Amino acid sequence: MIKRLSVLLFALALVAAACGDDSGDSATTTTTGDGQATTTTADGATPTTTGGDTGQGGGTLAAVKARGVLNCGVSTGAVAFTEIQPDGSATGIDADYCRALAAAVLGDSEAVVFFPTTAAERFDVLKAGQVDVLFRNTTWTASRDTDVGLDFGPTTYYDGQGLMGPSNRFSSDSGPADVDGAILCTNAGTTTEKNIREWASLGGASISLETVENFSEAMDAFIAGRCDLVTTDASGLVGEKISRELSGEIEVDEWVVFPTSPISKEPLGPAYRQNDSEWGDVVNWTVYSTFIAFEKGMNSTNVDELRAAAGTDDGDPEIARMFGDASPEIMAALGLDADAFYNVISQVGSYDEIFDRNLNPVGLFREGGLNDLWTEGGLIYAPPFR
């Protein structure tokens, strides 16, 4: 049984070490095209693992199995995505995908240590080998995929950037002209910063952008009136708004999120060190297993029934393959136990189950949107399991 609080404190200490001054005398910090801090050695090479754990180029699957616990990088707190609990555990769609990966690799969805990371430090923490994967509302971009040295898995939430301000000054139709001269706040090391500057400049607006370490500080500044608006992924804005409305902290619709069409594309999903294809396959197929379950109307409640039926003449052969009951060689080739994806669905659930459990309570729904199944006009689609 994991002692969550002490583990979290340990995790925080490791993260702090990763981002502190002790990364090596010859290290320098530079900024990539995507605004991310990257650490390079004096000769400009990306350092390999500092912790002797895993590094660029492979080995993460074996390292996680040997350790018996998944080190999962999450955010410091984003409503419905990662909410760190006092005992060090976490809830939210990102936290649930950490659990799904632990269920696949270790057979136990609770075998996870959550590492809260700020946006600016997350990629250094990952590249230093201190986490095995990031499920941290991270947008897949070209420069992160290349320059920053990451690989990305299937998008688990299709998002887009918005702005939020008081509804007595802004409306859902507000645009660049309405924010001219305004002070906007967000967290540093994000796509958010780049997008908002571009949007304002293209729209002819002059804005003042204040960046802070954690998005919660941006919210504090907004509430205290030090910023006119906050901006980030729309899911984050809606989460902040609805959770405060529900707690009575603000009136219903005291704040408005705009514009109606987001100002950017923010496909959020898992990120891991590049050139570790074995680990990439495991992360990707874990996510896909939740999509396939969604396609088949299978969830943690009916999984046993559908698995049993899959073995019969009129059962679904893809379910039998995905659960290792047929074609166990696929699971073996993935380096996983035959019932790895059964563990995912039975212990954590299908995509729709994970989505609804975490996002519906703050007013985020998938029906009819990008996060719906491809057969319903959405973008949630998995390659065939065969």
Ligand SMILES: N[C@@H](CCC(=O)N[C@@H](CS)C(=O)NCC(=O)O)C(=O)O
């Ligand atoms: N998706 C964007 C933004 C990610 C981001 O930092 N979002 C905020 C707002 S939801 C967040 O994670 N806040 C929690 C924190 O600061 O740790 C990116 O990948 O750069």
